[in-house]
Amino acid sequence: MKRKDVSRLALSVMVTGLIFTGCATTYRETQVPGPAQQPVEGRIQTYTGPKKRVCIVDFVNKSAYGQDRLGRSASDILSTELFKSGAFILVEREKMQQLLNEQSLGQTGAVNPATAAKAGQLLGCGAIVTGSISQFGVKVVGADYGVYKQKVQRADCTVDVRVVDTSTGQVLFADSGKGEYERKATQVFGLGQYAGYDETMGQEALRAAITKFIDNLIQQLQSVEWSGRIAGMQGNRIYLNAGQKTGLTIGDELIVTSLGEEITDPQTGLVIGRAPGPVLGRLRIIAFFGEDGSVATVESGHGFKVGDQVKLSRQ
Numbered sequence: 001m002k003r004k005d006v007s008r009l010a011l012s013v014m015v016t017g018l019i020f021t022g023c024a025t026t027y028r029e030t031q032v033p034g035p036a037q038q039p040v041e042g043r044i045q046t047y048t049g050p051k052k053r054v055c056i057v058d059f060v061n062k063s064a065y066g067q068d069r070l071g072r073s074a075s076d077i078l079s080t081e082l083f084k085s086g087a088f089i090l091v092e093r094e095k096m097q098q099l100l101n102e103q104s105l106g107q108t109g110a111v112n113p114a115t116a117a118k119a120g121q122l123l124g125c126g127a128i129v130t131g132s133i134s135q136f137g138v139k140v141v142g143a144d145y146g147v148y149k150q151k152v153q154r155a156d157c158t159v160d161v162r163v164v165d166t167s168t169g170q171v172l173f174a175d176s177g178k179g180e181y182e183r184k185a186t187q188v189f190g191l192g193q194y195a196g197y198d199e200t201m202g203q204e205a206l207r208a209a210i211t212k213f214i215d216n217l218i219q220q221l222q223s224v225e226w227s228g229r230i231a232g233m234q235g236n237r238i239y240l241n242a243g244q245k246t247g248l249t250i251g252d253e254l255i256v257t258s259l260g261e262e263i264t265d266p267q268t269g270l271v272i273g274r275a276p277g278p279v280l281g282r283l284r285i286i287a288f289f290g291e292d293g294s295v296a297t298v299e300s301g302h303g304f305k306v307g308d309q310v311k312l313s314r315q
Contacts, residue, residue, distance in 0.1 A: 005065060012057055050226040050247040050312065054088045055096050055125040059159070059277045063136035066202060070133050074159055074206050079127065087222055087294070089246060091123050107189050120166030121274075124241065127172070129217075131161040134176070136202065155205040156180040161213060167227075167274065169265075173220035177212025182206040230256070230308045231293065238283055238296045245292035253313040254283045254296065256304055280304055282313065 059071040066073075082088050096119075107248075120128040128229040133157040140151065156179065157160070181204035181307050228242035242248055260275035281301010285294050 003146055003171045017146075020196070028196065041045050049087075050242070051087055051089045051245075052126045052221060052224055052226055053091060054082060054125055054221060055091045055120055055128040056082070056093075057096070057128065057130045058093070059117075059130070060132040061062060061136070062132055062134050063157070065136045065138065070136060070202060070206070073203050074131065074133055074210070077203065077207050077210050078131075078161075078214075080215075081210065082218065082221070085218050087218065091125060096123060101244075108160060120164065124229060126227060127221055128164050128166055129161065129221075130164065133160060133206070134158045134160050136205075138201070150184065152184050153201065154180060155201040157202070157205045157209050159206060159209040161210075161217060163217065165224055172224070173217060174183070175213040175216060176211040179205045179208030179210070181208060215276065218307055226312065228254075228310045230306050230310065232306060233304065236298055238288070238304060240283075240285075240294045240296060241292075243288040243290070243292045243294035248285055248288075248294055250285055250287070253286045254285070255308040256280045256283060257300060257309050259307065259309060277309070282307065283310065 041076040058068070059072040059074040061068060063070070069102035079090055083090060106184050109242045121125070135156075137156055139156075141154075158176055158178050159175070160173055160176045164170070179200050183201060206216050228240050228246070230238055231241040232239035240254075257279050258277035262274055279301075280303050283296035284299050285296045287295040289295060
Protein backbone atom coordinates (compact mmCIF):
# COMPACT_ATOMS: atom_id res chain seq x y z
CA MET A 1 0.00 0.00 0.00
CA LYS A 2 1.30 3.43 -0.91
CA ARG A 3 2.33 5.87 1.80
CA LYS A 4 -0.31 8.34 0.59
CA ASP A 5 -3.06 5.71 0.91
CA VAL A 6 -1.86 4.77 4.41
CA SER A 7 -2.04 8.41 5.49
CA ARG A 8 -5.56 8.73 4.14
CA LEU A 9 -6.61 5.55 5.93
CA ALA A 10 -5.13 6.75 9.24
CA LEU A 11 -6.88 10.11 8.87
CA SER A 12 -10.17 8.34 8.12
CA VAL A 13 -9.87 6.16 11.24
CA MET A 14 -9.01 9.17 13.40
CA VAL A 15 -11.96 11.23 12.13
CA THR A 16 -14.35 8.30 12.56
CA GLY A 17 -13.21 7.93 16.17
CA LEU A 18 -13.67 11.63 16.80
CA ILE A 19 -17.17 11.56 15.33
CA PHE A 20 -18.24 8.71 17.57
CA THR A 21 -16.69 10.47 20.54
CA GLY A 22 -18.42 13.72 19.63
CA CYS A 23 -21.85 12.12 19.47
CA ALA A 24 -21.99 11.81 23.23
CA THR A 25 -23.14 14.62 25.49
CA THR A 26 -21.86 14.52 29.04
CA TYR A 27 -23.58 16.07 32.05
CA ARG A 28 -22.10 17.11 35.34
CA GLU A 29 -23.66 18.80 38.34
CA THR A 30 -21.41 20.81 40.64
CA GLN A 31 -22.50 22.21 43.98
CA VAL A 32 -20.82 25.47 44.91
CA PRO A 33 -20.19 26.01 48.64
CA GLY A 34 -22.40 28.79 49.96
CA PRO A 35 -22.96 30.66 53.22
CA ALA A 36 -25.34 28.00 54.50
CA GLN A 37 -25.15 26.58 57.99
CA GLN A 38 -23.38 23.28 58.54
CA PRO A 39 -25.74 20.51 57.32
CA VAL A 40 -27.15 17.92 59.65
CA GLU A 41 -25.15 14.68 59.68
CA GLY A 42 -26.80 12.55 56.99
CA ARG A 43 -30.32 12.78 55.70
CA ILE A 44 -33.10 13.25 58.27
CA GLN A 45 -34.63 9.89 59.09
CA THR A 46 -38.27 9.14 58.33
CA TYR A 47 -40.43 11.02 60.81
CA THR A 48 -42.84 9.06 63.00
CA GLY A 49 -44.64 11.73 65.08
CA PRO A 50 -47.63 13.88 64.10
CA LYS A 51 -46.98 15.57 60.78
CA LYS A 52 -46.91 19.34 60.76
CA ARG A 53 -49.05 21.17 58.21
CA VAL A 54 -46.75 23.40 56.17
CA CYS A 55 -47.45 26.05 53.53
CA ILE A 56 -44.89 26.89 50.83
CA VAL A 57 -45.42 30.18 49.03
CA ASP A 58 -44.14 30.50 45.46
CA PHE A 59 -40.66 31.96 45.66
CA VAL A 60 -39.94 35.42 44.27
CA ASN A 61 -37.60 35.47 41.28
CA LYS A 62 -35.43 38.57 41.61
CA SER A 63 -33.24 37.64 38.65
CA ALA A 64 -33.71 38.55 34.99
CA TYR A 65 -34.24 34.91 33.94
CA GLY A 66 -37.33 32.74 33.81
CA GLN A 67 -39.85 35.27 35.15
CA ASP A 68 -42.25 33.57 37.59
CA ARG A 69 -41.46 30.08 36.33
CA LEU A 70 -38.22 29.85 38.30
CA GLY A 71 -40.00 30.82 41.50
CA ARG A 72 -42.62 28.12 40.99
CA SER A 73 -39.91 25.59 40.16
CA ALA A 74 -38.05 26.40 43.39
CA SER A 75 -41.17 25.94 45.52
CA ASP A 76 -42.02 22.69 43.68
CA ILE A 77 -38.55 21.26 44.32
CA LEU A 78 -38.72 22.24 47.98
CA SER A 79 -42.21 20.71 48.29
CA THR A 80 -40.91 17.42 46.88
CA GLU A 81 -38.00 17.33 49.33
CA LEU A 82 -40.24 18.08 52.32
CA PHE A 83 -42.76 15.44 51.22
CA LYS A 84 -39.99 12.83 50.92
CA SER A 85 -39.03 13.46 54.55
CA GLY A 86 -42.41 12.04 55.66
CA ALA A 87 -42.70 14.69 58.38
CA PHE A 88 -45.14 17.15 56.82
CA ILE A 89 -48.53 17.61 55.21
CA LEU A 90 -48.27 20.25 52.51
CA VAL A 91 -51.19 22.55 51.75
CA GLU A 92 -52.19 22.50 48.08
CA ARG A 93 -50.89 25.48 46.13
CA GLU A 94 -54.29 26.28 44.58
CA LYS A 95 -56.00 26.41 47.96
CA MET A 96 -53.24 28.56 49.43
CA GLN A 97 -53.15 31.01 46.51
CA GLN A 98 -56.93 31.38 46.58
CA LEU A 99 -56.88 32.31 50.25
CA LEU A 100 -53.93 34.70 49.79
CA ASN A 101 -55.82 36.43 47.00
CA GLU A 102 -59.06 36.63 48.98
CA GLN A 103 -57.29 38.06 52.02
CA SER A 104 -55.03 40.40 49.99
CA LEU A 105 -52.02 38.94 51.77
CA GLY A 106 -49.76 38.78 48.72
CA GLN A 107 -49.34 36.04 46.15
CA THR A 108 -45.63 35.29 46.34
CA GLY A 109 -42.76 34.88 48.76
CA ALA A 110 -42.72 38.67 49.08
CA VAL A 111 -45.14 38.40 52.01
CA ASN A 112 -43.54 39.57 55.25
CA PRO A 113 -43.49 37.51 58.48
CA ALA A 114 -46.63 39.18 59.84
CA THR A 115 -48.76 38.51 56.76
CA ALA A 116 -47.21 35.05 56.41
CA ALA A 117 -48.28 34.25 59.97
CA LYS A 118 -51.82 35.46 59.26
CA ALA A 119 -52.02 33.38 56.07
CA GLY A 120 -50.68 30.33 57.88
CA GLN A 121 -53.25 30.63 60.65
CA LEU A 122 -56.09 30.86 58.16
CA LEU A 123 -54.79 27.76 56.38
CA GLY A 124 -54.24 25.82 59.60
CA CYS A 125 -50.46 25.66 59.08
CA GLY A 126 -47.91 25.49 61.85
CA ALA A 127 -45.27 27.10 59.64
CA ILE A 128 -45.08 28.89 56.32
CA VAL A 129 -42.01 28.86 54.05
CA THR A 130 -41.16 31.85 51.89
CA GLY A 131 -38.13 32.53 49.76
CA SER A 132 -36.54 34.11 46.73
CA ILE A 133 -34.09 33.46 43.92
CA SER A 134 -31.69 36.29 44.53
CA GLN A 135 -29.31 35.42 41.70
CA PHE A 136 -29.54 33.31 38.54
CA GLY A 137 -27.29 33.28 35.51
CA VAL A 138 -26.34 31.21 32.47
CA LYS A 139 -22.84 31.21 30.98
CA VAL A 140 -21.66 29.65 27.73
CA VAL A 141 -18.02 28.88 27.07
CA GLY A 142 -16.50 26.82 24.29
CA ALA A 143 -13.44 25.59 22.46
CA ASP A 144 -13.05 25.52 18.68
CA TYR A 145 -10.32 23.32 17.22
CA GLY A 146 -11.54 23.40 13.64
CA VAL A 147 -13.27 20.07 13.07
CA TYR A 148 -13.71 19.54 16.82
CA LYS A 149 -15.85 21.91 18.85
CA GLN A 150 -16.94 21.77 22.48
CA LYS A 151 -19.61 23.88 24.15
CA VAL A 152 -20.11 24.13 27.91
CA GLN A 153 -23.26 25.70 29.38
CA ARG A 154 -23.39 26.51 33.06
CA ALA A 155 -26.41 27.63 35.11
CA ASP A 156 -25.83 28.91 38.63
CA CYS A 157 -28.14 30.43 41.21
CA THR A 158 -28.59 31.51 44.80
CA VAL A 159 -31.78 30.63 46.69
CA ASP A 160 -32.81 32.32 49.94
CA VAL A 161 -35.38 30.77 52.29
CA ARG A 162 -37.23 31.74 55.48
CA VAL A 163 -39.48 29.79 57.83
CA VAL A 164 -42.12 31.67 59.83
CA ASP A 165 -43.88 30.22 62.88
CA THR A 166 -47.52 31.10 62.24
CA SER A 167 -48.44 31.16 65.91
CA THR A 168 -46.00 33.96 66.71
CA GLY A 169 -44.93 35.50 63.39
CA GLN A 170 -41.33 34.80 64.41
CA VAL A 171 -38.76 33.89 61.74
CA LEU A 172 -37.47 30.50 62.90
CA PHE A 173 -34.96 29.90 60.16
CA ALA A 174 -33.25 31.85 57.40
CA ASP A 175 -30.61 30.48 55.09
CA SER A 176 -29.34 30.49 51.52
CA GLY A 177 -27.73 28.02 49.16
CA LYS A 178 -25.76 28.26 45.95
CA GLY A 179 -26.16 25.69 43.19
CA GLU A 180 -24.59 25.03 39.80
CA TYR A 181 -25.41 22.72 36.92
CA GLU A 182 -23.13 22.19 33.92
CA ARG A 183 -23.79 20.62 30.54
CA LYS A 184 -21.26 19.80 27.81
CA ALA A 185 -21.74 19.08 24.11
CA THR A 186 -19.19 18.24 21.43
CA GLN A 187 -19.28 18.31 17.63
CA VAL A 188 -16.96 16.99 14.95
CA PHE A 189 -17.42 18.26 11.39
CA GLY A 190 -20.81 19.60 12.48
CA LEU A 191 -21.94 16.17 13.70
CA GLY A 192 -22.76 15.30 17.27
CA GLN A 193 -24.93 16.87 19.97
CA TYR A 194 -25.79 20.54 20.17
CA ALA A 195 -27.23 21.39 23.56
CA GLY A 196 -29.25 24.59 23.57
CA TYR A 197 -30.34 26.05 26.89
CA ASP A 198 -33.53 24.62 28.34
CA GLU A 199 -35.26 25.15 31.66
CA THR A 200 -34.19 21.78 33.04
CA MET A 201 -30.74 23.30 33.54
CA GLY A 202 -32.25 26.00 35.73
CA GLN A 203 -34.26 23.43 37.67
CA GLU A 204 -31.17 21.32 38.33
CA ALA A 205 -29.24 24.38 39.49
CA LEU A 206 -32.15 25.22 41.84
CA ARG A 207 -32.17 21.66 43.16
CA ALA A 208 -28.44 21.83 43.85
CA ALA A 209 -28.95 25.10 45.78
CA ILE A 210 -31.88 23.79 47.83
CA THR A 211 -30.00 20.64 48.87
CA LYS A 212 -27.52 22.93 50.65
CA PHE A 213 -30.04 23.87 53.33
CA ILE A 214 -32.79 21.24 53.13
CA ASP A 215 -31.66 19.15 56.13
CA ASN A 216 -31.42 22.17 58.43
CA LEU A 217 -34.76 23.42 57.10
CA ILE A 218 -36.45 20.11 57.89
CA GLN A 219 -34.96 20.10 61.37
CA GLN A 220 -36.26 23.60 62.08
CA LEU A 221 -39.73 22.76 60.78
CA GLN A 222 -39.83 19.68 62.99
CA SER A 223 -39.14 21.90 66.01
CA VAL A 224 -42.51 23.64 65.50
CA GLU A 225 -45.01 22.17 67.95
CA TRP A 226 -47.82 20.23 66.27
CA SER A 227 -51.38 21.43 66.71
CA GLY A 228 -54.80 20.74 65.18
CA ARG A 229 -58.30 22.17 65.39
CA ILE A 230 -61.76 21.04 66.39
CA ALA A 231 -63.67 20.77 63.10
CA GLY A 232 -67.09 19.70 64.41
CA MET A 233 -69.03 18.43 67.43
CA GLN A 234 -71.93 16.08 67.93
CA GLY A 235 -72.89 15.28 71.50
CA ASN A 236 -69.89 13.78 73.28
CA ARG A 237 -68.07 13.22 69.99
CA ILE A 238 -65.52 15.75 68.83
CA TYR A 239 -64.30 15.75 65.22
CA LEU A 240 -60.74 16.91 64.54
CA ASN A 241 -59.05 18.10 61.34
CA ALA A 242 -56.17 15.64 61.78
CA GLY A 243 -56.13 11.87 61.82
CA GLN A 244 -54.22 8.79 60.74
CA LYS A 245 -52.52 10.49 57.79
CA THR A 246 -51.18 13.11 60.18
CA GLY A 247 -49.74 10.37 62.38
CA LEU A 248 -52.19 10.33 65.27
CA THR A 249 -53.08 6.99 66.84
CA ILE A 250 -56.08 5.53 68.64
CA GLY A 251 -55.84 6.35 72.33
CA ASP A 252 -53.84 9.57 71.93
CA GLU A 253 -54.78 12.18 74.54
CA LEU A 254 -55.13 15.78 73.42
CA ILE A 255 -55.28 19.04 75.35
CA VAL A 256 -57.86 21.55 74.16
CA THR A 257 -57.21 25.29 74.42
CA SER A 258 -59.21 28.21 73.13
CA LEU A 259 -57.56 30.61 70.72
CA GLY A 260 -56.27 33.55 72.69
CA GLU A 261 -56.53 37.21 71.86
CA GLU A 262 -55.07 38.34 68.57
CA ILE A 263 -51.87 40.36 69.01
CA THR A 264 -51.37 43.24 66.60
CA ASP A 265 -48.07 44.75 65.59
CA PRO A 266 -48.31 48.41 66.72
CA GLN A 267 -46.08 49.54 63.86
CA THR A 268 -47.73 47.77 60.94
CA GLY A 269 -51.22 47.24 62.34
CA LEU A 270 -51.08 43.60 61.18
CA VAL A 271 -52.09 40.63 63.30
CA ILE A 272 -48.92 38.68 64.12
CA GLY A 273 -50.42 35.86 66.17
CA ARG A 274 -52.53 34.92 69.14
CA ALA A 275 -51.75 34.85 72.83
CA PRO A 276 -51.98 31.40 74.44
CA GLY A 277 -55.60 30.66 75.37
CA PRO A 278 -56.86 28.94 78.52
CA VAL A 279 -56.96 25.14 78.75
CA LEU A 280 -60.54 23.87 78.32
CA GLY A 281 -60.08 20.15 78.85
CA ARG A 282 -58.84 16.89 77.39
CA LEU A 283 -59.92 14.58 74.55
CA ARG A 284 -59.05 10.99 73.61
CA ILE A 285 -59.02 9.72 70.03
CA ILE A 286 -61.26 6.70 69.43
CA ALA A 287 -61.57 6.48 65.62
CA PHE A 288 -60.61 7.97 62.26
CA PHE A 289 -62.74 9.19 59.38
CA GLY A 290 -62.39 10.69 55.92
CA GLU A 291 -59.07 11.47 54.31
CA ASP A 292 -57.40 12.71 57.49
CA GLY A 293 -59.87 13.26 60.31
CA SER A 294 -60.33 11.72 63.74
CA VAL A 295 -63.10 11.23 66.27
CA ALA A 296 -62.46 11.93 69.95
CA THR A 297 -64.45 11.73 73.15
CA VAL A 298 -64.33 14.16 76.04
CA GLU A 299 -62.16 12.99 78.92
CA SER A 300 -62.56 16.16 80.96
CA GLY A 301 -63.59 19.78 80.63
CA HIS A 302 -66.38 21.60 78.81
CA GLY A 303 -67.11 24.65 76.70
CA PHE A 304 -65.45 23.31 73.57
CA LYS A 305 -66.27 24.93 70.23
CA VAL A 306 -65.33 24.59 66.58
CA GLY A 307 -61.96 26.19 65.92
CA ASP A 308 -60.47 25.45 69.34
CA GLN A 309 -56.86 24.27 69.22
CA VAL A 310 -55.71 20.76 70.20
CA LYS A 311 -52.21 19.59 71.06
CA LEU A 312 -50.82 16.23 72.11
CA SER A 313 -50.63 15.71 75.86
CA ARG A 314 -47.06 15.32 77.05
CA GLN A 315 -48.01 13.09 79.95
